[in-house]
Amino acid sequence: MKINWPTKMYIDGNWVASAGGKTLPLVNPATGEKLTEVTLADARDVDAAVTAARKAFDDGPWPRMEPLERGRYLWKMAEGVRKRFDEMSITDTLNMGKPIRDTKGWDTPVSIQLLESYAGLADKIAGKCWGSFAESVQMQLRDPVGVVASIAPWNYPLTNAVIKIAPALACGNCLVFKPSELAPLTALMLGEIAEEIGLPPGVLNIINGFGHDAGATLVAHPGVNKVSFTGRLQTGVAIMKAAADGIKSVTLELGGKTPNVIFPDAPMENVVNDALTSIFVNMGQVCVAASRLIVHESVHDELVERLVAKAGTLRIGDPMDERNHLGCVAVASHLQTIEQYVAKAKAEKARLCIGGKRPDDPALARGTFYLPTIFDQVTPNMTISREEVFGPVLAVLKFRTDEEAVRLANDNEFGLMACLWTSDAIRAMQVVRQLRAGKVAVNGGGAFRPSTPMCGRKHSGIGADLGFDEAIHEYTAGKSVLWSVSREKSPWPE
Numbered sequence: 001m002k003i004n005w006p007t008k009m010y011i012d013g014n015w016v017a018s019a020g021g022k023t024l025p026l027v028n029p030a031t032g033e034k035l036t037e038v039t040l041a042d043a044r045d046v047d048a049a050v051t052a053a054r055k056a057f058d059d060g061p062w063p064r065m066e067p068l069e070r071g072r073y074l075w076k077m078a079e080g081v082r083k084r085f086d087e088m089s090i091t092d093t094l095n096m097g098k099p100i101r102d103t104k105g106w107d108t109p110v111s112i113q114l115l116e117s118y119a120g121l122a123d124k125i126a127g128k129c130w131g132s133f134a135e136s137v138q139m140q141l142r143d144p145v146g147v148v149a150s151i152a153p154w155n156y157p158l159t160n161a162v163i164k165i166a167p168a169l170a171c172g173n174c175l176v177f178k179p180s181e182l183a184p185l186t187a188l189m190l191g192e193i194a195e196e197i198g199l200p201p202g203v204l205n206i207i208n209g210f211g212h213d214a215g216a217t218l219v220a221h222p223g224v225n226k227v228s229f230t231g232r233l234q235t236g237v238a239i240m241k242a243a244a245d246g247i248k249s250v251t252l253e254l255g256g257k258t259p260n261v262i263f264p265d266a267p268m269e270n271v272v273n274d275a276l277t278s279i280f281v282n283m284g285q286v287c288v289a290a291s292r293l294i295v296h297e298s299v300h301d302e303l304v305e306r307l308v309a310k311a312g313t314l315r316i317g318d319p320m321d322e323r324n325h326l327g328c329v330a331v332a333s334h335l336q337t338i339e340q341y342v343a344k345a346k347a348e349k350a351r352l353c354i355g356g357k358r359p360d361d362p363a364l365a366r367g368t369f370y371l372p373t374i375f376d377q378v379t380p381n382m383t384i385s386r387e388e389v390f391g392p393v394l395a396v397l398k399f400r401t402d403e404e405a406v407r408l409a410n411d412n413e414f415g416l417m418a419c420l421w422t423s424d425a426i427r428a429m430q431v432v433r434q435l436r437a438g439k440v441a442v443n444g445g446g447a448f449r450p451s452t453p454m455c456g457r458k459h460s461g462i463g464a465d466l467g468f469d470e471a472i473h474e475y476t477a478g479k480s481v482l483w484s485v486s487r488e489k490s491p492w493p494e
Helices: 043-059 067-083 085-096 100-119 157-170 185-196 211-220 233-244 268-284 297-311 332-347 402-410 425-434 468-475
Strands: 009-011 014-016 023-027 034-039 128-130 136-144 147-151 174-178 204-206 226-230 249-253 259-262 292-296 351-354 373-376 393-399 418-421 440-442 476-484
Touching: 009 043, 009 185, 034 185, 043 147, 043 174, 043 204, 043 211, 067 085, 067 100, 067 157, 067 185, 085 100, 085 157, 085 185, 100 157, 147 157, 147 211, 157 174, 157 185, 157 226, 157 468, 174 211, 185 204, 211 233, 226 233, 226 468, 233 249, 259 268, 259 402, 268 297, 268 393, 268 418, 292 297, 292 402, 297 351, 297 373, 297 393, 332 351, 332 393, 393 402, 402 425, 418 425, 425 440, 468 476
Parallel strands: 147 174, 147 226, 174 204, 226 249, 259 292, 259 418, 292 393, 373 393, 418 440
Antiparallel strands: 009 014, 009 204, 023 034, 128 136, 136 476, 351 373
């Protein structure tokens, strides 16, 4: 399939090249071949995008539009993605090496669901009224926050874009969205869909550029009211500091080091399948990847043996081949980071059970492929137990008691998600209450739902993009109205 990708930025309803004329080549990580070349924003482009969003919010129809009508635009956007389903799926596969079975089976369908779901939120935004006072009625209204600057990472290009765009627009805001410069193509394709459905100019602006340049300028821009960021902890810290100057609202989803706690009464076959999926899907490039497998000593040996055996059957290769379970790492520099973590794990005496290297297949030599890797005999102080590898590397730890399991699970600076497996419902709820994580999956959890929030604890972030109540809280601002109904007024100072 030949896809004509947009390579310019979408600002104020127009496609524009960078003011500085800079471009960046995009490479297929599976082959090393060039896909296309996209324009790169500088400070002038950022200012143009924020100015367009500011004008659209202050003077345009979007925040004043009938909420149902706003919702219809999001529904039309979902239809636009559905019509370009194959193009969107193939684009993310080529752009960042994710298997086509994943982009078609999860990324693109979930993106459509998100747009449809938040289309229905637009007219559900309600305030409060306290009407029991004899002399007054007191109300709280919810207004859009204004211009939102959103920045997303490269690991789920289309889905991350929709997570940022759908709630913000449903709540009546105007948006400047910056995808990762490494994987901007499906976000730019959303700009094409916005143009096709007649979204008012300036409501959605999509710029492409480096984080240290365009991203930093966007966060610091005085025309921005709120910043929503998903990505690395260190970048999140920098964004908080920059946003402080403008007293801007900030939503952050940062790193994770998800524990997956396996109690001795867990259904082992389900655990094996889930544990492999939770760490190896998308090559472990997932903020909630269950990279710490914390296993009761009585089932440890059996589980590790079964995990290693099944990991060895996973097919790795061309991401466009639907038979392959694993594609490649999205970025060559990040592959080197993964290799450094593996080398450190070996030096710290973790036991390598499988993987730990690039494939031997010469057909894969040009790509950023890496074998699924499992380390056993990991201790809590080892680097791969503490830091986010963001790759296909599983660290296995042992525990004896429930108390020790909880302690190990919580012994990390991150708290984005946690998982546990047990057949004992009372134990499950007791452990859930003790885990310091914003989201907990019990016995596999269940399917992703657009209405479910992802709230970070500790260094994993602040606030949540998803979740209907959470989205309203994050993307609208309260306004209290004090309305006197008394005809008699007491003169001051009597």
